[in-house]
Amino acid sequence: MPPLPEIRMPKLILLLLALLVTLLSSCQKQNTATKAASSPANQPTSATGPAGFPTPVLNKPYPGTGVVAHINRDEGWIEINHEEIKDLMPAMQMEFNVKDKSLLDRAKVGDRVDFTIVETEKGEYLTDIKPAAKP
Secondary structure, eight states: OOOOOOOHHHHHHHHHHHHHHHHHHHHHHHHHHHHHHOOOOSBBBBOOSTTTOOBBBBBBBEEEEEEEEEEEEETTTEEEEEBBBBBBOOOEEEEEEEEEEEEEEGTTTTTTEEEEEEEEETTTEEEEEEOOOOO
């Protein structure tokens, strides 16, 4: 058997590091694909909801009712003192980001409104708002 060629230690270390980086990057890609396949839309998020409430479901619309406390058109959010939002959260005053800033033109501070919240991976977003139906 012929003798093996001499490989200098620095070259060997670089070769092993390159192999390690390649293996790690392929593992990360596989994990991402596995997560995407196991977390389709309308599945519970990994975060838990408030105590006494189920885990929120991604992309599910949750209807709510409350009174507008503040509107920030520049930053794109509205603060609503809302009643319990069934299966999502207890009654509280909370800021909600909006996907479309034009929604903020549909209400003013002090208005009683019906609204819809959608839970996403990045948080809750207000997707619809209108004057509340008269009781």
